[in-house]
Amino acid sequence: MKGIxxxxxxxxxxxxxxxxxxxxxxxxxxxxKTISSMGGYISHQLQRCLEAPGKYLLLVQWSDLESHTVGFRQSVEYQEWKRLLHHFYDPFPIVEHFEQVSL
Known part of the structure; x- marks a missing residue:
């Protein structure tokens, strides 16, 4: 929609x-609690895969790309996020960004 x-x-x-x-x-x-306190954060959800134990899908809505790539990733809060979660992953996840396609 134009203007939104x-x-x-x-x-x-x-x-x-x-x-x-x-x-x-x-x-x-x-x-x-850490990620939801960040500027530009809108919402997030974590989904557990039904077919593959240990597989999860993380979806985070940001107001813009920079809120994640700069605002969060370069923050002190991101260091806490890393401390809490990064040791659980194997392999380390690939993070990608998407925008809605207007149909």
């Missing part, structure tokens, strides 16, 4: 090490 800014969507497939799923989900609750 579309939000940017961050998407990451997270592969959590075998047997660490429960600990990851508990740590993610705490990490959620």
């Amino acid at each position: 800014r579309q939000n940017d969507l961050e998407a990451a497939m997270l592969n959590v090490k075998n047997g660490m799923e429960k600990d990851f989900e508990e740590a993610f609750i705490q990490a959620s």
Whole structure:
């Protein structure tokens, strides 16, 4: 729609090490408080895969790309996010950004 800014969507497939799923989900609750406090943050959701144990999809809505790539990734809060979550991943996730297609 003309005149309405579309939000940017961050998407990451997270592969959590075998047997660490429960600990990851508990740590993610705490990490959620960190990301939701950031400027430009709109919302997020974590989805658990039904077919593959340990596989999760993280979707984060940002007001714009820079709110994630600069505002969050270069912040002190990101260091806390890393401390809480990065040791669970194998391999480390690829993060991509998307915008809605007007149909």
